[in-house]
Amino acid sequence: MSIIKKNQGGYLSFRPLFNDFFNDRVSLDRFFDGEEFPAVNIVEGEKNYEIEVAAPGMKKDDFKIEIENGVLTISAERKEEKKEEKKNYTRQEYYYNAFSRSFTLPENAKEDGLSAKYEDGILRLMVAKKAVTVSKVREIEVA
Numbered sequence: 809m810s811i812i813k814k815n816q817g818g819y820l821s822f823r824p825l826f827n828d829f830f831n832d833r834v835s836l837d838r839f840f841d842g843e844e845f846p847a848v849n850i851v852e853g854e855k856n857y858e859i860e861v862a863a864p865g866m867k868k869d870d871f872k873i874e875i876e877n878g879v880l881t882i883s884a885e886r887k888e889e890k891k892e893e894k895k896n897y898t899r900q901e902y903y904y905n906a907f908s909r910s911f912t913l914p915e916n917a918k919e920d921g922l923s924a925k926y927e928d929g930i931l932r933l934m935v936a937k938k939a940v941t942v943s944k945v946r947e948i949e950v951a
Contacts, residue, residue, distance in 0.1 A: 845907055857917060857935040861909070864929030871931060875919050882931070883908035916940065 849860040861882060863871075870884045888903040913919070913935065921936025 845909055848909060850911075854937075856921075856937055857914075859911070859933040859935065861931040861933075862929065863907075863926075863931055865905075866926070866929075866931075868926040871924070871926065873922070873924055873933070875913070875922065878913050878917075878919070879910055880913055880922075880933075880935070881908060881910045882933070 847862040849858075851858045851860075859880075859882075863884060866884055866886055870886045872881075872883045872885075874881045874883075883906070885906040886904070888901075890899075890901045890903075892899045916938045918936040918938050923934045925932050
């Protein structure tokens with residue numbers, strides 16, 4: 809009789825073998841650990857918000873960025889197909905990767921002041937801030 813141990817993820821210990829075999833293209837980690845979304849950093853500056861999305865291997869044409877009713881949605885989709893024909897065999901591989909992330913913009917964000925740039929696997933979005941108006945306090949005399 810043999811004992812099969814479970815790892816911290818709660819599924820059998822064939823995960824490393826599975827991931828090595830498929831060269832991390834299809835990873836059990838992504839299904840069981842919920843890592844389907846790219847990492848995002850959001851930094852607030854004096855004049856704008858900077859959003860950085862880690863999306864290596866993508867092209868700038870793969871991204872779709874939309875703003876609707878104060879919600880910024882960043883999505884991407886990438887498809888790849890490889891076909892290799894040799895004398896005795898044909899190998900065909902398909903790869904598909906997609907994600908979508910949505911963020912509610914703060915009230916002081918300018919919806920029309922958005923710019924985006926993709927470089928070195930990082931998508932950078934700059935969201936301009938609206939000018940803050942300070943209301944003056946006026947005293948009104950009761951007649």
